[in-house]
Amino acid sequence: MFTPGSKFFLGLTGFSLAVCVLYIALVDNATGGAVALLSIAAASGVVAGLSLFNRDGEVAVGDTAAPAGAEQLSSSMWPLIASVGFVGVVAGLITHPIVFFLGLIALLAAGTEWLVQSWSEGASSDKAYNASLRGRMLHPLEFPVLALVGLGIIILSFSRVMLAVSRDAGAIIFIVVGSAVLFVGAIFALKPSLKKTLVVGICVASAVGIAASGIAAASNGLRDDLVKAKKEHHFSHKECGEEEGEHFDHLAEGTISMRSNPIATIELRDGKLTARELGVDKVTQTITFPRSNDATIIFRNKDEREARLTAYLGTKAVQDGVVEEVLNCTQMIGIDHEQALTFKIAKPSMASEKPYTLTVPGLEGQSIEIMVP
Amino acid sequence: MSAKTRRIVAGVSGLAATSFLASCAKDAPQDTWQPKGTNAKIIDDLQQPVFAIAGVIGVIVFCAVVYCIIKFRDRGQAMPEQTHGKPALEIGMTILPALILAGVGVFTFRTVFDLSKTSDTQMVVNVTGQQWWWEYDYPAQPELGITAPIITSGQMVIPVGTKVLLRETSRDVIHSYWIPALNGKRDAVPGRVHTLRLDADKPGIYAGQCTEFCGLSHANMRMETIALSKEDFAAWVANQLADAKSPAENTLAKEGEAVFLNQCVRCHQVNGLKKADGTPAIAAPDENVWSGAAPNLTHLMSRNTFGGASWDLLNKKCRADVWGASSETVGKKYLAGVSEECLNQTDLRRWLRNAPAMKPMYADPTQLSSTNGKYRGMPNLGLSEDDIDKLVAYLSTLK
Numbered sequence: 001m002f003t004p005g006s007k008f009f010l011g012l013t014g015f016s017l018a019v020c021v022l023y024i025a026l027v028d029n030a031t032g033g034a035v036a037l038l039s040i041a042a043a044s045g046v047v048a049g050l051s052l053f054n055r056d057g058e059v060a061v062g063d064t065a066a067p068a069g070a071e072q073l074s075s076s077m078w079p080l081i082a083s084v085g086f087v088g089v090v091a092g093l094i095t096h097p098i099v100f101f102l103g104l105i106a107l108l109a110a111g112t113e114w115l116v117q118s119w120s121e122g123a124s125s126d127k128a129y130n131a132s133l134r135g136r137m138l139h140p141l142e143f144p145v146l147a148l149v150g151l152g153i154i155i156l157s158f159s160r161v162m163l164a165v166s167r168d169a170g171a172i173i174f175i176v177v178g179s180a181v182l183f184v185g186a187i188f189a190l191k192p193s194l195k196k197t198l199v200v201g202i203c204v205a206s207a208v209g210i211a212a213s214g215i216a217a218a219s220n221g222l223r224d225d226l227v228k229a230k231k232e233h234h235f236s237h238k239e240c241g242e243e244e245g246e247h248f249d250h251l252a253e254g255t256i257s258m259r260s261n262p263i264a265t266i267e268l269r270d271g272k273l274t275a276r277e278l279g280v281d282k283v284t285q286t287i288t289f290p291r292s293n294d295a296t297i298i299f300r301n302k303d304e305r306e307a308r309l310t311a312y313l314g315t316k317a318v319q320d321g322v323v324e325e326v327l328n329c330t331q332m333i334g335i336d337h338e339q340a341l342t343f344k345i346a347k348p349s350m351a352s353e354k355p356y357t358l359t360v361p362g363l364e365g366q367s368i369e370i371m372v373p
Numbered sequence: 374m375s376a377k378t379r380r381i382v383a384g385v386s387g388l389a390a391t392s393f394l395a396s397c398a399k400d401a402p403q404d405t406w407q408p409k410g411t412n413a414k415i416i417d418d419l420q421q422p423v424f425a426i427a428g429v430i431g432v433i434v435f436c437a438v439v440y441c442i443i444k445f446r447d448r449g450q451a452m453p454e455q456t457h458g459k460p461a462l463e464i465g466m467t468i469l470p471a472l473i474l475a476g477v478g479v480f481t482f483r484t485v486f487d488l489s490k491t492s493d494t495q496m497v498v499n500v501t502g503q504q505w506w507w508e509y510d511y512p513a514q515p516e517l518g519i520t521a522p523i524i525t526s527g528q529m530v531i532p533v534g535t536k537v538l539l540r541e542t543s544r545d546v547i548h549s550y551w552i553p554a555l556n557g558k559r560d561a562v563p564g565r566v567h568t569l570r571l572d573a574d575k576p577g578i579y580a581g582q583c584t585e586f587c588g589l590s591h592a593n594m595r596m597e598t599i600a601l602s603k604e605d606f607a608a609w610v611a612n613q614l615a616d617a618k619s620p621a622e623n624t625l626a627k628e629g630e631a632v633f634l635n636q637c638v639r640c641h642q643v644n645g646l647k648k649a650d651g652t653p654a655i656a657a658p659d660e661n662v663w664s665g666a667a668p669n670l671t672h673l674m675s676r677n678t679f680g681g682a683s684w685d686l687l688n689k690k691c692r693a694d695v696w697g698a699s700s701e702t703v704g705k706k707y708l709a710g711v712s713e714e715c716l717n718q719t720d721l722r723r724w725l726r727n728a729p730a731m732k733p734m735y736a737d738p739t740q741l742s743s744t745n746g747k748y749r750g751m752p753n754l755g756l757s758e759d760d761i762d763k764l765v766a767y768l769s770t771l772k
Contacts, residue, residue: 261566263540277512279491279538279568288512288522290501292658292665293544294564346659348524348642373510373524373669 003056004079004118009048011083016041019091033094040090044083074121078114085110113138154207157214163226164217240310240329241361262296262340263289266309266358266368269302273358273366286369289356292346297358299330300338307360308332311370313345314352348372402580403553409579410555410572411536412488419484423477430473488557491568494538498529500569502541502548502561503664504587504749505594505732506681517606523613526668527682530599532606533576539569544664545749549585552598558584573600575700578707589733590750595682605704609675612708612772616645617671620770629767632760640667640751643771663735663747673771674711680732684720691715710772718765725761727753 002010020037024030088103120134158177162170184206188199221227264277264287274283289295299309310329318324330339345356349372356370398404408417496517501508511523517532531537541550541561550569551558559569573579583594601609620626630646634654638646642656658667673679677687677695685692691714695706720731729736734750741747756764 263566277497278540278566279494280497281492281494286513288499288510290499290510290542290544291524293501293542295542295566296564344665346665347655347657349522350644350653351655371513371522373522 003051004076005056006048006051007076008079008083009044009051011080012044012086013041013048015084015087016044016090019087023091023095027095036094037087037090040087074127076114076117078110078117082107082110082114112141150207153214154210157211157217160214160218161210163222164220166223167225240308240327262298263287265298265300267300267302268307268309268360268363271303271363271366273360273363273368275358275368285367286371287358289345289370289372291348291372292344294342294344296340296342298338298340299333301333301335304335306332306334307363309341310359310361311341311343312354312357312359313343314347314354314356345370345372402578403582405553407554409574409577411574412556412570412572413554415484415487416557419480422480426473426477488570491538491570493536494570495536496531497538497540498531500529500539500541500550500561501544501666502550502583502587502594503544503666504546505583505590505734506668507548507550507583507594507596508666508668518610519614521614523610524669525613525672525676527678528597528599528676530601530606530609531571531573532603533573533600534603535572537571539571541567541569544666546587547585548583548587548594550581550596551584552579552581552596554579555598560585571598573598576600576602576605576704577700578696578703588749589735590681593681593683593732595678597678597682599707601704601707605708608708612675613672617643617771618645619647620767625763625766626770627767629763629765632756632763633767636754636756636760637670637764642667642669642671644669644671661747663744663749667751670768670771673768674716675708675772677707677711679721680724680728683732684724685717686711686721687715688717692717711769713769716765716769721765721768722761725754725756725764729753 016037020034020041023037024034027033085103085105085107088099088106090103092098092100092103116134116137120130120137123130123133161173165173184202188194222230261278264275266273266275266287275285275287276283277287287297301307308330310327313326313328315323316326328341328343330341333339349356349370356372358368358370360366405420406417408414496514497512499510499512501510506526507529508524508526509529510525511519513519513521517535539550539559541559542565543561543563545563547563548561549558550561552571555571555573556569559567561567577600579598579600581596581598583591583596585591587594620630633641633643634646634648638654638656640656640658640661643654646654648654656667659665674686677685677692679686687695691712695703698706723731728734728751730753732750734748734752735741735744736748736750736752738746738752
């Protein structure tokens with residue numbers, strides 16, 4: 001009843017109207033976008049009517065019987081998907097870039113599939129041969145893309161689960177799921193005679209299960225300690241004062257810069273802060289820092305409490321007449337742990353009203369002066 | 374001997390004589406065969422025997438090849454009997470080079486470990502490379518009289534007989550520090566600090582050259598290490614710790630100070646220089662130069678080169694007097710700095726007139742989009758001749 005051309009334009013009309021309704025409901029000042037979407041719906045509706053009326057321009061197709069032996073063409077979903085993609089592109093232009101790109105991907109994919117399907121169905125009168133021809137053209141594209149999308153969904157879903165459950169539960173889930181994958185994979189390998197439908201069924205059921213768990217976990221949100229760490233600016237690492245974030249990175253010493261050679265090592269031991277410069281075999285309370293050059297120091301905590309090293313690096317004007325201190329600091333460092341801190345001081349010490357210093361917040365009377373020539 | 378053979382012998386003899394005479398250069402300040410410091414001597418002690426062994430082997434191989442070429446040349450004789458393999462000879466010719474290399478390797482490793490020793494360091498200097506000059510900053514070391522950090526460029530001054538540890542790094546690309554008379558090379562790498570030990574036996578001026586290709590003016594990135602007696606070094610330190618003095622009022626130098634404040638202080642620091650309102654003038658090379666630094670000029674005339682140590686601040690006569698001085702007198706002559714009579718005004722004026730014309734640098738304002746408008750090197754400031762006169766007068770006061 002519906003010709004391929006009319007399917008595309010009817011789909012375009014329907015989705016344009018649906019997006020238009022959503023757009024008017026969700027977006028302020030939607031007049032311009034709504035007019036554009038309605039125009040597309042109206043235009044595509046007219047073209048869909050014309051396509052139906054003249055049978056896509058092939059008048060004889062509907063009026064005459066098919067020749068003997070001719071096979072009926074298979075139905076196609078690609079016109080529908082292409083219309084969804086087209087609407088996504090238009091909707092994305094007036095809403096969000098992500099909608100635009102998803103629409104574009106759908107439009108290009110559906111267009112390619114539609115094109116190749118139409119071409120292959122005209123290759124011969126043998127339906128099986130035409131299908132194999134299509135497969136040769138599109139399977140090298142379809143399989144990797146579908147595998148990538150499938151794996152992406154599984155990984156994303158699994159990660160949502162791991163972020164939602166507690167650390168201990170996460171470890172247990174990881175062990176159980178890993179063992180299950182190994183066990184089922186071993187069965188599949190050892191029993192090649194298993195029914196194909198059974199294997200496919202188990203894989204699909206597992207994938208659906210993981211995806212459903214992921215959706216449920218994502219709707220439940222992050223576990224409490226991650227929410228708290230986020231509130232404490234753990235990820236942007238903004239604490240340079242005495243306040244103590246509960247969820248700091250206990251393995252901060254694994255940073256890459258630890259492997260590069262630092263210009264000095266700052267040590268906190270028995271409540272005293274001392275420095276030892278590279279190549280100089282004595283402790284000091286002053287280090288010389290290269291001017292206008294990124295350099296690294298190591299903070300080593302040998303004290304009996306957690307501590308952080310904070311570098312005062314002068315001031316900067318944030319707006320006319322308003323000056324704020326420039327600070328840089330390590331994470332809160334656990335006992336017997338250490339972390340590298342890399343920073344740059346552009347101006348010599350003489351340019352700063354207060355000396356550049358390294359201090360431990362909360363520890364009075366202890367500081368290392370940074371001299372910048 | 375045929376005419377042809379005579380021509381060949383004459384040609385080869387001429388080439389050999391030229392090569393031999395080339396090794397007799399008197400003015401060769403970067404000669405690797407004349408060590409003047411402990412570490413350079415350690416290297417020399419290795420390279421002399423290795424060079425001798427390699428030379429002997431080279432001569433033997435060369436003679437064998439020449440002998441075979443002449444002895445077995447084609448004279449229409451019958452093909453000699455062909456043999457396949459001489460196990461004893463082949464094994465011997467494998468084992469002998471392996472033994473020689475193993476022997477060289479043992480001594481090389483020992484030398485490498487000797488050179489890396491830093492535990493008995495007596496003085497530290499931070500060395501920073503950037504396109505295309507070297508900066509030296511001396512951390513405070515009261516036991517050496519350095520009560521506050523000192524910063525200079527182009528020429529590094531060290532006390533004689535003192536084990537100096539260089540902590541090398543770079544602000545932009547990889548450079549390599551090499552004073553052949555005092556030690557081997559060591560790369561200066563951004564984000565890393567590499568150490569290199571130097572010491573000099575006698576007072577003198579030891580020349581070097583950046584040995585890692587670092588861009589447009591790599592060839593113009595030179596440096597010198599000046600070794601002074603301990604007394605002379607103390608005098609040098611005392612001078613470097615002092616701030617620059619402002620020139621007397623109503624002089625050309627005072628007008629030059631105003632030009633400097635207007636033009637040069639954007640990048641170049643002169644310690645002690647004050648703005649018209651009496652506040653210290655602080656340079657902002659970080660806002661104008663890609664590497665974020667420009668040479669500190671507080672004591673420009675206490676060193677005798679400029680522009681990455683590639684041009685002399687001393688005129689030819691005075692330069693010859695300082696560089697040709699004996700180890701007993703070089704300290705005093707160096708500490709005298711650049712007097713008005715000795716100033717190489719020609720090159721200094723050329724530099725102020727258009728520095729990129731003397732030393733290729735990335736200083737075209739229309740081509741700086743990749744560096745966010747920042748220069749690599751000194752731009753042409755478009756100074757008038759009048760301003761150049763004033764600036765030369767002012768710079769001459771920076772002793």
